[in-house]
Amino acid sequence: NAGVTQTPKFRILKIGQSMTLQCAQDMNHNYMYWYRQDPGMGLKLIYYSVGAGITDKGEVPNGYNVSRSTTEDFPLRLELAAPSQTSVYFCASSSSQERSYNQPQHFGDGTRLSIL
């Protein structure tokens, strides 16, 4: 009953370091998403993917990169960490079956990232 799994749960980085946030889902969903949530704010879409090999930018993509080599995994990479990237990162997935826009998104528990 895993659903969407994110690792790590917490991380502290120094400015300029790089890291990859991992996301995996076991529901055979084609659609996957990365969001960030800043304190007191709603979620903002960073990148999304509609299937393996296909990714596209969301609302706030600068400073991030993604890849989608398999249906299950959708890692998010920070190349040069900056203090402005301190946030909670959520991965989500949804089904691409008929009327996919009416399918609910399923979320992981998040990765809490601090850049110091």
Added chain:
Amino acid sequence: KQEVTQIPAALSVPEGENLVLNCSFTDSAIYNLQWFRQDPGKGLTSLLLIQSSQREQTSGRLNASLDKSSGRSTLYIAASQPGDSATYLCAVRGGATNKLIFGTGTLLAVQP
């Protein structure tokens, strides 16, 4: 540009009260509106999804309504319990981007 607003930002009620959370959006061209619950340190749990053609959805003590023309949705929680304490987020899908656009949430505290 779609903007989603939730009022109030925080709400504290005694156990047993019925309460209403509000969500408003600026672009009525939406596919659906979703209500989520977020517990501290956790991800989002989908509570209700209302399609654009629907007026309301119900799940247990929760009832969500949608008025597309006025750009409003409400989440009604009946007979509130301390376990209902969480942040409630609404999100709309559709408009120019066809992506989920989130409100900033309402932090609910139900006092025993």
